[in-house]
Amino acid sequence: MDGDRLLRARVAAVALYTATDSHTIRFHQLQRGTADRIRNRRVNERTGDEVELDEIVKGYDTGGEYVIVEPEELDDIAPGRSRALEVSEFVDLDTVEPVFFDKTYYLGPRGEQYGKVYALLQRALEESDKAGIATFVMRGREYLVALKAEDGLLTLHTLHWADEVRDPHEEVPGLPGKAEPTPAEVKMAHQLIDALTADWDPEDFHDTFQEKVEALIEAKAAGEAVEKAEPAAQPTGVVDLVEALRASVEGARSPKGTGEKAGASDKTGRGKKSAAKKHAKVSDIGSLRSLTKTELYEKATKAGVKGRSGMTHDQLVDALAKGG
Secondary structure, eight states: OOHHHHHHHHHHSEEEEEOOOOOOOOOOOBOTTSOOBOOOOOBOTTTOOBOOGGGOOEEEESSSSEEEEOHHHHHHHSOOOOOSOEEEEEEEGGGSOGGGEEEEEEEEESSGGGHHHHHHHHHHHHHHTEEEEEEEEETTEEEEEEEEEETTEEEEEEEOOGGGSOOHHHHOTTOOTTOOOOHHHHHHHHHHHHHTOOOOOGGGOOOHHHHHHHHHHHHHHTTOOOOOOOOOOOOOOOSOHHHHHHHHHHHHHSBOSSSSBTTOBOTTSOBOOHHHHSOOOOOOHHHHHTSOHHHHHHHHHHHTOTTGGGOOHHHHHHHHHTTO
């Protein structure tokens, strides 16, 4: 077995697992005043008649005329259902720009017999800090992917093709071009960044709009009034950029109820999140149970409760009662 075949055999001995999920709340369409679902139908635009699925073909508009393509014609030219990742090269991870990354999958050994091969490839990629660039066929479509080692396992990241990434200089109007900030402005901007520097913890962030939608549904189901959000602040003109930055730096450094500055640093030089990391000391479980899930989540965020994003109402109550 030559080197290319061996590489493809190793990469083929893995199974694909979805790495992310969406917490988007999905609604059904109903006719107002009823509980009747609204269904989408395939309707002939000219006659208004419903069309059966097997009577539908695909058409590409060439500018007034359609080129008709039958489903089986697409099947005939579709990529083969290969189970191997066709790795063409290995590249340094930092050379693949973030704009190319799309969706992430976890890879696991397809069976116990592939465990050692899996571990070998994972370790080699991790120690070399490289990614394998490959093509991969899934659901009749060919993907460009990056094979990476992360946190002790292999991951597969689908990538956009080069012609799918738009040129920002053509898409974004009003780019500053050669406009240069003054040294004072650059210094103040660095101070603002330093004041707000902290350790990255994804648990510190959550989808507040989704929580408000959940609270809206819960309130309406219980027949309660719904509190409206505060209107967004209106933008104001900035007369002096340095003064605006200075005000932002002072705001970032000001105490926020804990007697400490937001930009205070620990021994490693990284910013602390003292208020977010202190555990709440709550003993009255009854008062906690009376709160909505959104209110509990806000308390859990301030208390630094780990795993709060996946907790139920009762689990949040228990975690807060135990001090996180």
